[in-house]
Amino acid sequence: MTTIKLHPRLDNGMQDYPEVAGFAGGTLMCFCESDKVTVKVGSQTLHNHACGCSQCWKPEDAKFSLVAVASRETVEVVSNEDKLAIVDETAAIQRHYCKDCGAHMYGRIENKDHAFYGLDFIHTELSAEKGWSAPKFAAFVSSVIETGTPVANMGNVRKELSNMGLPTYDTLSPELMDLIAAKAAELKGTLQV
Template identity: 50%
Template sequence: MAQSVALHPLLDKGVKKGSSLFAGGVLVCACTDRPVEVKVEEGIAHNHACGCTKCWKPAGAAFSIVAVAPSEKVTVLKNGDKLKVVDSAALIQRHACTGCGVHMHGPVERDHPFKGLSFIHPERFKEQGWTEPGFAAFVSSAIEGGVDPAAMDSVRGHFKQIGLEPYDCLSPGLMDYMATWTAKKSGVLHA
């Protein structure tokens, strides 16, 4: 019998509805000494639970909560000297705090459909009311993070129970967006 899997502390008991009026705020790392602060000057988009092994997750969580904001609206306010890119070869340049490990922002700078976006973890906002997650992505990847494969039906069932459709990639709308960008870039589709 598969064990119960802790999705994320803010998802295990259901999804808390956010506000479509949320206009950004300040993300704060988990350090008590000289915490890193990052300002996001706009609302967030495509908030979702993510099972990939690259995203920062709270202790004990199998999934992260991650969203995007325009990179030009993301600014390091305080203690940026504590930030270091986790993997410079990765598409998402995740800037993590060297003190606590929290990923504070992750811009996409390469030629990609997500170029110009920064990935952030909205649970790190000082402010309440950020837009809630709308789906679960890379669900199967949680196995690579240590989730028992026998628990995956339960994991998918839990996501559906809390109103998040589980995908083993991104949501269909985001996959269509990426495929359209690629088709236009290759000339298969014309703008």
């Protein structure tokens, strides 16, 4: 158990993440009582992480979101798509949310030159299925200051995340930062493989 509330699925020691080999995806559902927006994800997720940025959707009173990616081809809205809207059409990640309950169902990048084009961002906490990939790191940790965490508490926040086995970064993980830099080099014509 954590002493600082980070996210409901982290605060209990990540018991909700019994990652299963061969897991083939599941269904995400919004919080509406009826006529739920339903999104089918036909694959396991990658790069699951706790994100402290101010753009990601978080449960009430959570400092971090939990967000992972899946191949765009595996993410499909299967019911009540008419209830979806985009949070900010100018943002790189087009976050599709339910207009009635506010849950962010998936985020999609439409810019084909973006390093993460082809990956959709999802919140597996919206799924009842167990077996999704577990969080592996914490990103944009210092950004929780922007959403109200006192600077004096940041050492404790990083300590809690580290105690859970989540390395903390103020950007993305080194693997994802390499992917971003490789895409930039490819666009400039300087990529060395």
